Amino acid sequence: MSDHISGPRAIADPVTDITDVYAFPSPESPRHLVLILNVFPYAGPSALFSDAVTYRLRVRSASIAPDKRAFAVGAEEFTFDCTFDVPAQGLQQGRCTMPNGEAVPFRVNDENGGKAEGLHVFAGQRSDPFFLDGPMAGKTIATRQLAFKPVGSDRLYGKNVLGIVLRIEWATLLKGGPMFAVVGETLTSGKRPTRLERVGRPEIKNISLGAKIFDQVNRDLEIRDMYNNEDAFRLSEDYVGAYRARLNANLAFYDGLDGKTDWPLDAHGNHPLTELLLADHLIVDASKPFDEMSYFEIERAVLEGRTHATCGGRWLNEDVVDSILTLYVNAGKGPRIRDGVDGPITWSSKTFPYMAPPNQPQAAS
Amino acid sequence: MTTDGTIALLNLQAQIDGLEADDMIESRVCRIELITLRGLLLGRIADYERAGEIAEQLVRDADTDGRCFIARARTRATFHRFTDALDDLDRAERLSVDVETANRERAPILQALGRYDEALAILEEAEDRRENFENVAALFGLYAERGKIDVAERLYLESRFRYRGVSPFPVALLDFQLGFMWMNEDRLDYARTAFDAARRRVPAYAPAQGHLAEVEAELGEIESAIARLRALATSSDDPDYAAQLARILGDAGRDDESRHWRRLAAARYDALVTSHPEAFADHAAEFWLAAGADPEKALRLARMNVEVRKTPRAYALLAHAGWRVRRIPGDLTCRKI
Numbered sequence: 001m002s003d004h005i006s007g008p009r010a011i012a013d014p015v016t017d018i019t020d021v022y023a024f025p026s027p028e029s030p031r032h033l034v035l036i037l038n039v040f041p042y043a044g045p046s047a048l049f050s051d052a053v054t055y056r057l058r059v060r061s062a063s064i065a066p067d068k069r070a071f072a073v074g075a076e077e078f079t080f081d082c083t084f085d086v087p088a089q090g091l092q093q094g095r096c097t098m099p100n101g102e103a104v105p106f107r108v109n110d111e112n113g114g115k116a117e118g119l120h121v122f123a124g125q126r127s128d129p130f131f132l133d134g135p136m137a138g139k140t141i142a143t144r145q146l147a148f149k150p151v152g153s154d155r156l157y158g159k160n161v162l163g164i165v166l167r168i169e170w171a172t173l174l175k176g177g178p179m180f181a182v183v184g185e186t187l188t189s190g191k192r193p194t195r196l197e198r199v200g201r202p203e204i205k206n207i208s209l210g211a212k213i214f215d216q217v218n219r220d221l222e223i224r225d226m227y228n229n230e231d232a233f234r235l236s237e238d239y240v241g242a243y244r245a246r247l248n249a250n251l252a253f254y255d256g257l258d259g260k261t262d263w264p265l266d267a268h269g270n271h272p273l274t275e276l277l278l279a280d281h282l283i284v285d286a287s288k289p290f291d292e293m294s295y296f297e298i299e300r301a302v303l304e305g306r307t308h309a310t311c312g313g314r315w316l317n318e319d320v321v322d323s324i325l326t327l328y329v330n331a332g333k334g335p336r337i338r339d340g341v342d343g344p345i346t347w348s349s350k351t352f353p354y355m356a357p358p359n360q361p362q363a364a365s
Numbered sequence: 366m367t368t369d370g371t372i373a374l375l376n377l378q379a380q381i382d383g384l385e386a387d388d389m390i391e392s393r394v395c396r397i398e399l400i401t402l403r404g405l406l407l408g409r410i411a412d413y414e415r416a417g418e419i420a421e422q423l424v425r426d427a428d429t430d431g432r433c434f435i436a437r438a439r440t441r442a443t444f445h446r447f448t449d450a451l452d453d454l455d456r457a458e459r460l461s462v463d464v465e466t467a468n469r470e471r472a473p474i475l476q477a478l479g480r481y482d483e484a485l486a487i488l489e490e491a492e493d494r495r496e497n498f499e500n501v502a503a504l505f506g507l508y509a510e511r512g513k514i515d516v517a518e519r520l521y522l523e524s525r526f527r528y529r530g531v532s533p534f535p536v537a538l539l540d541f542q543l544g545f546m547w548m549n550e551d552r553l554d555y556a557r558t559a560f561d562a563a564r565r566r567v568p569a570y571a572p573a574q575g576h577l578a579e580v581e582a583e584l585g586e587i588e589s590a591i592a593r594l595r596a597l598a599t600s601s602d603d604p605d606y607a608a609q610l611a612r613i614l615g616d617a618g619r620d621d622e623s624r625h626w627r628r629l630a631a632a633r634y635d636a637l638v639t640s641h642p643e644a645f646a647d648h649a650a651e652f653w654l655a656a657g658a659d660p661e662k663a664l665r666l667a668r669m670n671v672e673v674r675k676t677p678r679a680y681a682l683l684a685h686a687g688w689r690v691r692r693i694p695g696d697l698t699c700r701k702i
Contacts, residue, residue, distance in 0.1 A: 042380065043379050052369070155389060194529065
């Protein structure tokens with residue numbers, strides 16, 4: 001699953017478990033960038049945001065690094081912090097604090113959301129837009145063979161999450177750009193906040209980092225809670241070697257699934273995607289028009305030494321698992337690798353708040 | 366700071382509901398854990414029974430998957446079927462569940478059986494391997510139960526320090542255990558503080574409210590205790606609250622009210638001793654020794670309880686019951702309950 005259930009801590013408390021982060025130019029307006037942070041996999045109808053958690057979206061200006069193999073991320077950061085109250089009379093109130101310090105109030109599950117100059121915010125229960133055949137992804141690792149079927153089975157079908165949607169006028173609220181790096185986080189509230197989870201790209205912790213058996217350095221290490229603790233924009237020197245070794249091993253495994261090597265390792269055993277993925281943030285170009293199939297296109301352009309053509313980022317309806325599998329297994333040089341699950345129960349919409357309304361419990365069953 | 370207890374309980378319910386239609390083994394195992402946790406917090410025996418049913422079905426559906434036996438072991442241990450639970454853990458290990466996972470479940474069962482040295486060995490090994498909240502808290506629970514106050518207090522503080530989450534449940538459970546330790550030491554003010562801390566974190570935490578009421582009654586705060594217990598006796602299907610309420614009302618001379626709750630508790634204990642004898646023999650014996658006023662019945666149940674687990678507490682209960690019917694020498698009553 002994308003980032004659902006991504007480590008012991010996330011499993012222990014789903015209200016802090018980020019399932020996905022999305023970033024895309026608004027389909028309605030090129031002046032706006034949309035950022036989405038989803039938490040609480042398999043949320044039942046009574047699910048609420050925690051009053052002890054800050055739900056944060058971090059944005060920094062980004063550009064293509066001089067060596068043209070990665071991105072240079074700016075030091076100045078723009079954060080959008082959403083916090084929530086204890087519900088009163090069955091209603092939960094929240095607020096989004098913008099980079100300029102202004103707090104925008106809203107009511108949870110109110111589709112009109114809250115508005116201020118440059119920001120439109122929604123938070124509430126929605127249909128989980130993510131889809132994949134999770135059991136066959138697991139079987140692929142266990143059997144070391146692509147195990148996906150033409151018609152797969154999606155455990156997330158008809159499930160709900162708690163979603164936070166920000167539509168921001170990027171030229172007003174952000175500086176730099178038009179390319180931005182985006183990360184979602186959950187943190188403890190209070191004077192000394194502690195990071196609980198962080199997510200940038202999809203399927204980093206589960207598909208890319210989760211399997212231990214190929215890792216020759218830390219074969220028995222559950223690496224994901226450590227990884228979650230890290231600042232996405234500044235990995236600690238102490239543990240980056242462990243993440244690198246795990247990614248190198250797992251990416252090499254995926255590359256070999258079609259019997260040929262599309263991603264030759266360098267002299268140090270590093271996979272060509274490892275450094276890009278270690279910089280675990282979405283890269284989105286707000287100046288490009290909305291695109292439905294643009295995940296990792298900017299990164300691929302960098303790898304191929306060409307100018308990117310799309311907004312990159314990540315749109316809600318993209319079959320991102322197929323995109324990732326194809327990237328990892330054949331570098332896009334072969335047939336598209338399909339997991340046999342091609343959509344969620346309901347497609348997301350191109351109008352605010354974008355994510356489809358929550359599924360009824362009957363639909364879930 | 367932890368999540369408000371009301372939100373956390375709604376989210377626990379949301380987790381259970383969200384997994385309702387999921388037939389995958391890990392989802393069913395997860396549901397068993399969540400329903401058991403809800404039962405523990407709300408004092409709902411029906412939840413324990415439901416978790417047990419799901420676990421039995423799970424083992425029938427997938428009897429070659431060790432995870433199912435781990436899940437069933439948990440539900441069996443909840444109803445004090447300790448031998449059956451240990452058998453399940455052995456079976457899980459044979460089905461290639463790793464020894465660390467099996468031992469994590471084995472330690473509290475050994476502790477409940479009074480096999481403290483074996484439990485301690487497992488818990489110390491786990492703590493040596495990983496000094497995280499769960500392992501330190503488990504060690505605290507063992508030392509607290511054994512009345513090793515100094516060590517327990519140190520471990521309590523250390524486990525609080527190591528807690529990194531925002532869920533209020535692990536901390537409330539820890540505070541409850543601390544309160545129970547102080548209650549057993551007759552340090553009622555300390556016990557009240559700890560039970561109240563657990564209650565403030567999770568207002569619906571029934572055992573914390575129930576024990577807080579018990580302490581309040583001991584401290585002479587009768588009306589507060591009665592108010593708490595009346596709410597619990599009405600909402601919970603666990604007869605302990607009605608039993609306590611009957612006792613306190615009786616002591617206060619409010620005999621008509623006491624009789625009402627006594628009747629309810631007696632009928633419920635009789636039903637539960639029939640359906641889950643191992644789990645309710647001790648609580649029922651305590652009831653028949655107090656508000657139930659039937660020491661003979663209490664003695665039969667206390668004997669049954671000692672057969673299930675040979676802990677100091679079980680022997681003390683037997684001694685107390687024996688003393689009440691004058692069949693066991695009174696000097697055994699000095700054992701601490």
